Amino acid sequence: MQKLNIHQELLKERAKNMDSNQLSEVLKKIWLEGDLKSTKIKDTLNSKNDNSYNSLDFDKMDSNKIFHEKTIEKICVDYRLRFLDTNYFKGEYPDDLNRIVLNMENEHNTILKNFKIIAPSKLFKLRSPDDPLLFVPIGNGYYYLIHKWGNEMKKLRKLLVLPFKNLNNLLIFSIIFSALFTAGGKMIFNTMTDAEVFTLFLFAVKSFVFIFFYLFFLVGKNFNQTIWNSRFTSF
Template sequence: MQVDIQKQLLKQRNKHNKGVDILQQVQEVLAQDSAHETAIKNALVDNTTNLEHNTLNLDLLETNRIFHIEDIKNICITYRLRFLESYLFKNDIPAEAISKIKQLEKAHNTTLGGFKIMAPSKLFRLENYDDPLLFAPIGNGYYYLIHKWGNDLSVWRKWLMYPFRNLDTIIVSTVVAAILIALSFPESYYHPDYKTTQFIFLCFFWFKVIGFCLIFFGVSRGKNFNSAIWDSRYVNR
């Protein structure tokens, strides 16, 4: 004798749902879920309240997702990233991130806000001063990483952005570049009696050329050091 599992499921359901309109019940659940999702999306795109603290149950948090603002700042400076409010993010927030927010809110019985995103400048709608990692604040300078999406950063980005971290790194980088350029000149370029002197003057010359180019293009394009822009919402500050 065989058992029809579908019929058994129907009997089991009917025991607990006598007189209940199943379709209406499903519609209500879906409507509530849709409203919840809409509320989360609104909180992400209209995040102007500057909420600095979300009430979460620390026992339910994953420790490898908790980061202090100083750690976030150091990574932003190293890789020339920005850490800004989610409403400034130009691209769509992925559905998986929305789902994780819903799970967190349900698990912690709370409504999250104050979302921030760490990403390269080009992914944000930056304002003019003259006129992907999703975080939520949990208080005392700590942030909880909710979701990471998109492609990983190039392994070379750290070194390509090294000169722009601060004034010291740009001077060091300029000196190293000037020395490397001077070393690239052939031996026949130098006079045997003045080789050291010529090398020093050549390094100094290239140091001035590179330094001038960096200052000229940096100022003309409104660029600033990583340490100054990591949490700035302006293009040229």
């Protein structure tokens, strides 16, 4: 008995209603519409935000993707990240982002706009693959996560950028570094008296506080709490 080939049967049935030229025209139209939508999404990502929010279907939203601005601010400050409109973003978007945005627009019957992105400062200046996260505002200070891509950031980042979180942290870091420097000096010159150790510590504090603060501001840096959502502060 001859086996049934469903694929061949489908092709035969399609041929009854549509020839190859008609099929090509339909496919061209579909691809053209897709290209136009992709171009529109790209234009939206590159355009200036108007501060309005998106109306999404509450029943279709994932609660694990809803974050308040205060939560976003805390993470940005802790990890020295920035949360800015996508028109400031200089990195590359993943190939599947258009599909993800289109699917979400169809699901929620809306046109997404006013995208914002969490990323390291350098991604707003040059291309880099470090873990950007794309959001849209949904009102009352809340944002909905659309997509994340790139490499995962190392958890060590939080510790490495801790001195730059705010003025107090950089000052404390300078004092701790001075204490370690003094302890090293005490070990090398073990004949030092307590008064000499204390004098060395005070000298180290004054020196390292000046050096760290001078270098920090000399290269145009600023504290995490200042830059997390700033369009203008140095990176």
